[in-house]
Amino acid sequence: MNIVCLDMEGVLVPEIWIAFAEASGIPELTRTTRDEPDYTKLMNWRLGVLREHGLGIKEIQDVIETIDPMPGAKEFLDELRSVTQVIVLSDTFEQFATPLMRKLGWPTIFCNTLEIGDDGMIEGFVLRTDNTKLTTVRALQSIGYDTIASGDSYNDLGMIAASKAGFLFRSTDEIKADHPEITAYETFEDLLAAIKAAL
Numbered sequence: 001m002n003i004v005c006l007d008m009e010g011v012l013v014p015e016i017w018i019a020f021a022e023a024s025g026i027p028e029l030t031r032t033t034r035d036e037p038d039y040t041k042l043m044n045w046r047l048g049v050l051r052e053h054g055l056g057i058k059e060i061q062d063v064i065e066t067i068d069p070m071p072g073a074k075e076f077l078d079e080l081r082s083v084t085q086v087i088v089l090s091d092t093f094e095q096f097a098t099p100l101m102r103k104l105g106w107p108t109i110f111c112n113t114l115e116i117g118d119d120g121m122i123e124g125f126v127l128r129t130d131n132t133k134l135t136t137v138r139a140l141q142s143i144g145y146d147t148i149a150s151g152d153s154y155n156d157l158g159m160i161a162a163s164k165a166g167f168l169f170r171s172t173d174e175i176k177a178d179h180p181e182i183t184a185y186e187t188f189e190d191l192l193a194a195i196k197a198a199l
Contacts, residue, residue, distance in 0.1 A: 002199050003140055004080060005133070005159055007151030008090035008109065010034070011169050012073040013100050016064060016092065017046065023063045026053060034172050037154040039091050043125055056120035057095060065099055074104050076188035081107065084199055087140075089133045091155055093125065110136055134158030148198050150191060157182075165198035167191060 009015045009032070021029035029049055036042040050056070080086050088109040090097065095114050101107060112132070115124040129135045137147045137159040147163040149156070152171040160166030160182055168176060168184035169191050176184045185191045 001145050003085040003087060003145040003147055004195055005087050005089045005137055005140070005147055005149040005163070006077075007133075007153065007156050007169075008088050008092060008097065008100070008111075010152035010171075011070075011150060012077065012088065012104060013069050014067055016060075016067065016096055019067050020060055020063045023066075024053070024055065024059065033091065033153040033155045034175070039155055040127070047122055047124070050122060057114065057116050057122055058120050060096065061099075064096055067100065069100070069103050072188045076192055077104055077107055079192060080195065083196065085145075087136075089136055089149075089159065091127075091132060131158060134162055137162050148195055150195070165195070167194055 006012065015032050017032055018030050021027055026049060029046065031042065031045075033039060033042065077086065086107060088107050090109060090111045092111050093114045094111060095116070097109055097111050101109055110128065110132070112125060112127050114122050115126065117123045133151075133155060137149060140147055147159070149159040149163040149166045150169045151160060152169055152175075154175065157179065160168070166182060168179070168182050170186055171184055183194065185194060
């Protein structure tokens with residue numbers, strides 16, 4: 001029995017924080033897990049920048065509503081879901097992901113949650129578990145699934161390496177150079193063909 005585990009940002013939808021950085025005019029918020037492997041460190045830093053600028057959940061959600069899936073992402077996901085089970089594994093948050101999941105046809109997503117104050121400011125975040133993607137892949141394997149994984153960032157490498165097949169998708173030159181053992185793809189057509197071949 002197979003299950004495909006896909007990263008969300010950078011694979012199915014554009015990076016939320018990059019879109020918000022552009023919309024808010026705060027260029028330092030373009031840092032993502034492609035730049036900083038330690039997700040907790042990255043998020044704590046982001047929340048500090050938001051507090052400094054007086055920006056809360058509403059401002060971020062307003063930007064997310066304007067984000068569309070990458071061209072071809074929904075069709076890729078629909079085709080993949082017609083042949084196997086798929087879970088989106090993301091380090092994003094429920095409060096960010098919902099409008100994007102709607103645009104993708106409501107695939108299953110496992111992600112984290114934000115702690116939001118009465119004033120709408122983001123006070124903190126709760127990670128589902130440590131090393132969320134790798135832990136989830138191992139849990140799926142423990143109940144009888146073979147996993148196939150794909151992502152673009154440092155925080156995807158664990159789930160890719162632990163799976164029976166794993167692929168980089170639209171990753172950075174640095175990550176691809178550091179991990180030549182992982183096949184990298186740039187188009188949904190090629191990724192879909194590779195996943196189907198691994199099923």
